[in-house]
Structures are given as C-alpha cells and as structure tokens.
Amino acid sequence: MNAPHARKEKLTIRDLPDETLVYDLERHKAHCLNATAALVWKHCDGKTPLEKLARILKDAQNLPAPEAAVSLALEQLNRRHLLQETMEPIFGTQRLSRREALKKVAATAVALPLIMTITAPLARVNASEIMTIDCKVKSFPSGRVFRDAPDGTTCTGGTCQGGKCVRSGPPVFVPVTSCGGQPDGTPCSVNGKIGTCVKGGCSTTPT
Amino acid sequence: MMDTRLLNGMNRTYETLPSFPSTIRVVHGGAWRRSPPPLALSEESLRQAASRLLQTGSGGLVWRRLRDSKLKSTRIGREYQQAYRLNVLSAAHMEDSLQRAFAVLRAAQVEPILLKGWSVARLYPETGLRPYGDHDLAVAPGRLGEALDVLSAIPGGFPEIDLHDGIPDLPGRSWAEVFARSRCESLGDWTVRVLGAEDQLALLAFHFIRHGAWPPLWLCDIAALVESLPESFDWDSISSDPSLASAWTIPVIRLAEQLLGARAPSLPANSEPPLPWLASAVLWRWGVGKERLPMAHYLRRPAEILRTCAYQWLDPLKVTVRLGIKPQRSLFLMHLLSLWGRPLLGIARLKRRAERIRDRQTLLPCEIHRSNAY
Secondary structure, three states: OOOOEEOOOOEEEEEOOOEEEEEEOOOOEEEEEEHHHHHHHHOOEOOOOHHHHHHHHHHHHOOOOHHHHHHHHHHHHHHOOOEOOOOOOEEOOEEOOHHHHHHHHHOOHHHOOOEEEEEOOOOOOOOOOOEEEOOEEEEOOOOOEEEEOOOOOEEOOEEEEOOEEEEOOOOOOOOEOOOOOOOOOOEEEEOOEEEEEEOOEEEOOOO | OOOOHHHHOOOOOOOOOOOHHHHHHHHHOOOOOOOOOOOOOOHHHHHHHHHHHHHOOOHHHHHHHHOOOHHHHOHHHHHHHHHHHHHHHHHHHHHHHHHHHHHHHHHOOOOOEEEOOHHHHOOOOOOOOOOOOOEEEEEOOOOHHHHHHHHHOOOOOOOOEEEEEOOOOOOOOOHHHHHHHOEEEEEOOEEEEEOOHHHHHHHHHHHHHHOOOOOOHHHHHHHHHHHOOOOOOOOHHHHOOOOHHHHOHHHHHHHHHHHHOOOOOOOOOOOOOOOOOHHHHHHHHHHHOOOOOOHHHHHHOOHHHHHHHHHHHHOHHHHHHHHOOOOOOOHHHHHHHHHHHHHHHHHHHHHHHHHHHHHHHHHOOOOOOOOOOO
C-alpha cells in the first residue's frame, strides 16, 4: 500500500484540542488518537504517498524520523481497522519492525503516534418507565397495548419478529449512505450530513 | 448505540464515608460555569468517590476541573478523562440520532418537544460534561400512536427515543400552554424544539425530587438552568400552577443555592424560604447513594442502622412524592403523614401489581424492561 486510505464509514469522529476520538459503530470500540496519529490518519486519502505523509509529519511536528513515525501510526491504524484495506508495515523498500520504528521515534516521545483503545460495551437496554417498544407498543402504568410492533423493530437486545423479541446482538444504528431501493423516510447521510431518503435521494433539508 | 457500561463495571464500593456528601458538593459546586472554581480535593478523596461519581455521570465534570491541575496525569485522573472521552463520543452519536428523529417525525407532521437530555446538556459550556442515555420526546396528547408508527417504520428503529403522550410530569399545564412557551434551538443544521425555561425548570426540579435527589448531577442541571434564566422568565407560571411538580420548583432552587452555590435570580417576594430539612435529607442520600447496602455493611457500622431506617422508612422526599402532598416545612408533619399514608400506599401498590399481572397474562408476552438511566 503506497497511499493508505482512511476508513470513514460507520465511524463517529470527534476532534478535541489534543486528540481525536473515534467510535467504531461496527465493532463497538472507542479509540483515542493522539495528535501525531490523527495527523497521519487525516491525510490518508488514498492519494497521498507514504513519503509525502512523512513530509507532512515532519513539517507539522519537526520529527527527526518521520518515516518511522508514519510507519508506526499506520500499523496502529491498521490494527484497529481504521484503514480501508489491510496493509503491511512497510515504508518504501525498507521494512521497519515495530521495535525499530519505536526506537527511531523514541527520542521524541512526546510526538510518538499513539492510539489508545477503549473497548466500549454493547448497547444499553433502553426503555422508559412511561412508554416502551418491546414488540408490544404499550403504555405505562396501565400496560394497555396499542399493537404489535412491526417486524424488524429494535427491541431490547434484538429485533421483533411476530410480536416477540428475538435476540440478535446489539442494535447498530447507522444511516444508509445510498437511498437506492430504500423506502422514503429512511435515515441517510450524505457529505457528513444526516437526512432522510426521499424518492431514492437523500434529502438533508430540514422540514 | 453506545453507552458507558464500561464505567459501571468499576469495582463497586459500599463505603458511606462521612466525606462523600462534601466531596460531591465540592465536585459539583459551580461545575456548570464557563470558569469553574479550582477543584480543592485530594487525589485520595477523588479516588474514594470515583465509583459513585463515574456511575452517576459526573466523570466529565470532574475531568474538566482536573485537566489543568497536577492530578490530571494520576491514575484516577485518567479514569475521569476516559469518562469524558466516552461522553464526547456518546454525545456525537446521540446528537445524530436526535436530528434524525426530529427529521422523521416532522416529515410526518408530528412536532415533538424534547424533554431533558440534550436540552439540558447544552446548558454546559462544552460537550461531554453532561452525559445522557436517551431522548425523551413528548408529542401532543393523542398523537402518540401516530408517532410510534412513524418511528417504528424506520429500519433499525430508534432505540434511543422514549416517546411520551404529553408531559405527564407537568400535569398542571396544558399541552397548548407548554407548546406555546417551547422554542427551537439549533443542533447542527437542524433545529430541535425544547421546553421553555418555565416548564424546563419545573420539570427538572420535580424529576430530581421524584428520583430521590439522585444523581447529584441533576441538581447541577438545575443550577445551570437557574443561572441562565432569561430576564423575561415568568414566575407566575410557577406560582399559578397548583400541581405538586411546581410546588417543588422554589425549594429545589433554594437547595441548589444552598448546596452548590447557584446564583439564583431574584425570586418572587412571596416565595418560601429554604425547607429546613431538605438539605440534610439530600446530603444523606448523596452519602449513601441509591444502592441497597449489604447487611455486612451495617454489621460493621451498627450506629448507621437507626439512621438508615429512619431515612428509608420516613424519607421525606419519598413521602411527598408517593403521597402526592406538597412539601411541608415541618418534618414531623411529613413523618406523621408518612405513617398514616404508608398502609394506604401499600394497598394501592398491591392493587396495581394485581392489575399488571392480569394485563401481562392477557396482553404482554414479552419481558418489560424499565431503567432509571439518566
């Protein structure tokens, strides 16, 4: 991989002053990228070659061994599934082991690219004392049932099928990126904006 | 959806150290302000209170006050930082889902009002200080079924959304009145309808009391709201509402002044002075938390048994909410009412339980989950 490409789908990304936080909606893991790792990741656009990434890092952080830092950052990004395709930890023709890369960058420990993973737990059971959708649409405290929830509705820990909650792992809540074949009203995202599908297109205009 | 069960996995502590209430007061005092006072607590105090503070969602507030101190690089400092990071990510995710829920409901001509959650979190100076686990959306009475249909039809559903038929916590106010006072606030490129300050304050105050003054972060919310009240705030809307919910507004504002140093605007001249027993009841709750303590704890500290029994059985907050009476100045009177009212409450509860079992047998094959998630 000469020009690594950062993964952007199914991620929630927030920039803080000294770090970037990333939540992987597929694997339910939270990552914290320090400034060096975040800089490399943000420039992984699939077009920027490794040499240029190293130059960018050198300009921004004045690192003595930017190639090693890039290699180290890419290795960590790769391991955490934050790149679009898996990559070998190489730099040009010279393959650097993680230890070698660490040795080279260790002199400037402050700028060492670092990604910390916080394993986030599965989705929390979310229900209300007043109203809950648990395959039966009902009111509380009377417990009066309005109707069965439609099949596919997310219930506590699964999805509804025939009015019963079938456990199927945590609900993942992601807008579609393409409205082709999706019913109107389906949440979608386009250019980072959230909207709803209308006639096969994603409309982000507030109503 | 993500959550912070990671934090709840920390070792639980059943300690009821005498210092807990004061630690909680110091941590929350002024924490909602743009420039909070420096946190005058030792590493040890923060470590002892960590379990309770993290579980109740105050980790982000603590981190904000630690990050410019030498405690930021300590082990306990990093725990609070972790809570803050998770809060930030959770907020990003929740804001997305809130935008989508409003978009979907508005497309179906249903205009909801957001209660609590994001509408309270935005009172804090930055994201990640005040976590929330769901969105309580109130729709006009009678339109609940329609709103549920709309949300249920979306693939994946909206697990973060709790829909309410009107606003049950504000029974003394009509939907039209509340809706007229509500306003739209910007969230990204969208707008979210939130309660007007008059209704938000009454709702938060009563909610805090109804849940037994727990968690402490909710009093912080009230302090933040009180300090941001508009000049045009209509105090008459509170005094003219005869419901129990509104009766708690002024006492809770006084409490926020007393315990957290909130700077309340000038209250109406005829408003009640602080209830003499309220602060001590709340501080006791902050000391023991909400967990049911194991018997071994009391065997080690027999002196606490009597005090705990007195509060558990004669908890003045519980009395006022369960019996539906307005807060009284006399604690003795409230205890007397409690002793008379408890048997009646017990009978009512048995009746409700019997009804629920009957309903469940006939109508509800699925398990009902209820959470007190903040």
